[in-house]
Amino acid sequence: MTARNRQPVMATDEFIKGLWRENPVFVQVLGMCPVLAVSNTALNALAMGLATTFVMLMSNLLVSTLRNFIPKQVRIATYILIIATFVTIVDYAIEAISLDLHKSLGAFISLIVVNCLILGRAEAFASKNRVGHAVLDALGMGIGFTLALLCLGGVREVLGDGALFGVALFPDAFEPWIVMILPSGGFFTLAGWLLVINFIKQRKEANAAGAQEITG
Amino acid sequence: MNVAPATPTWPMYRTLVGIGMLCGLMIAVTFQGTRPVIERNRAEALERAVFAVLPAAIARATFALTAEGQFVPDTNATGQRVHAGFDADGQLVGVAIEAAGMGYADTITVLYGYSPLQEAIVGIRVLTSKETPGLGDKIETDEAFLENFVALDVRLDASGTSLQHRIETVKQGKKTEPWQIDGITGATISSVAIGDILAKSAERWVPTINEHLDRLSAGGQDDGT
Numbered sequence: 001m002t003a004r005n006r007q008p009v010m011a012t013d014e015f016i017k018g019l020w021r022e023n024p025v026f027v028q029v030l031g032m033c034p035v036l037a038v039s040n041t042a043l044n045a046l047a048m049g050l051a052t053t054f055v056m057l058m059s060n061l062l063v064s065t066l067r068n069f070i071p072k073q074v075r076i077a078t079y080i081l082i083i084a085t086f087v088t089i090v091d092y093a094i095e096a097i098s099l100d101l102h103k104s105l106g107a108f109i110s111l112i113v114v115n116c117l118i119l120g121r122a123e124a125f126a127s128k129n130r131v132g133h134a135v136l137d138a139l140g141m142g143i144g145f146t147l148a149l150l151c152l153g154g155v156r157e158v159l160g161d162g163a164l165f166g167v168a169l170f171p172d173a174f175e176p177w178i179v180m181i182l183p184s185g186g187f188f189t190l191a192g193w194l195l196v197i198n199f200i201k202q203r204k205e206a207n208a209a210g211a212q213e214i215t216g
Numbered sequence: 217m218n219v220a221p222a223t224p225t226w227p228m229y230r231t232l233v234g235i236g237m238l239c240g241l242m243i244a245v246t247f248q249g250t251r252p253v254i255e256r257n258r259a260e261a262l263e264r265a266v267f268a269v270l271p272a273a274i275a276r277a278t279f280a281l282t283a284e285g286q287f288v289p290d291t292n293a294t295g296q297r298v299h300a301g302f303d304a305d306g307q308l309v310g311v312a313i314e315a316a317g318m319g320y321a322d323t324i325t326v327l328y329g330y331s332p333l334q335e336a337i338v339g340i341r342v343l344t345s346k347e348t349p350g351l352g353d354k355i356e357t358d359e360a361f362l363e364n365f366v367a368l369d370v371r372l373d374a375s376g377t378s379l380q381h382r383i384e385t386v387k388q389g390k391k392t393e394p395w396q397i398d399g400i401t402g403a404t405i406s407s408v409a410i411g412d413i414l415a416k417s418a419e420r421w422v423p424t425i426n427e428h429l430d431r432l433s434a435g436g437q438d439d440g441t
Contacts, residue, residue, distance in 0.1 A: 066231075066235070069227075069230075069231060070231050070235075071224055071227045071228050071231060073223055073224075073228060074228045074231055074232055077232065078231055078232065078235055081232075081235055081236060081239055082235065082239065084239075085239035085242055085243055088243050088246070089242060089243065089246045092246050092247060092250040092254070093246070093250060095250065095254050095257075096250040096253040096254050096257065098257075099254075099257050099258065099261055103344070160350065161350075176350060178350035178351065181350060182348070182350075
């Protein structure tokens, strides 16, 4: 009974770890190419996040299902093949959903193939864990990645364009900070968020250490 | 005693070929499923652009210019295409032409509407551009700039083979003639690029279109509305 009870707790942990403790962008600092390039508006960030989540979910699912059939000598080639397939599928799907969105994401859809986060999850997690856990891991990491992209995209669009998801927030007198939607704005915003997140983490650790000292 | 080979050949083939085939199948199914939708989206986007640059048009017919210099209704003819726009009575109101040239960041592609009656460019739509967001992309959004293309003079000279005045981009607020384009301060290169693209394209297409006006006008009667 205890084993049965413990199972769901561990499974949820696989999901939750990607959101904060092992967030792919803010903690692991992986997949920086799309993070910096496509986070100029909230909509682009959301679309890229969802596309990456889908590719990661499907590749984790397939890699984990086939993990006992894939010889280790050809595992990386196989993972890339699987990832590239789902990226192509996403590419067609986005083009069918909206040409404008496809145009604004441009080459970065195809470049999901080389996002080290996806290959990283396939190699480090899906190939060693059961299907259910691999799916939860991909969902957690994907949602964590999407949220991080939205954090960047939101800030950059609000400051750089005075809007959020294309809805104007400020009166016409607002002069947009154009630098924020240019590539350098991506670096500034990422640095800002890393600063905030690390500050929160350190404070939490310091508080925990303080509490231990008192109780100890 | 047999020692197992360090590299198991058969499982490697089995895995790569098997997964390769599975992946190929998935891509083929997705391609087949999404192709009609993507083609419809593209046709709709082109349609919207044509009607945007030819405000008076409610129907269109596409023509291709053959190597012999004749306009043929576009079936699958090779050659550059133009889109003739017609009003409710089937009268030709203008021709939408695609043109491209180098901008600040990359090639800019535009679709512009030419009205033979007004002898002017009556609308423009940027199809593709990678101009700097917030600066160069004002060529798509700046209302004062787009105002230039409501009636941009491209009348032909007496010989009918060349424009009377070459289209030129001038500094913001310095436009005095109907064939001039008021530029954008802060997006000089992009706005000058638009002027150059239009100047080159109009120089080539306006005389050709005027020469074949009858052929293009007939397209309206053929297709109806």
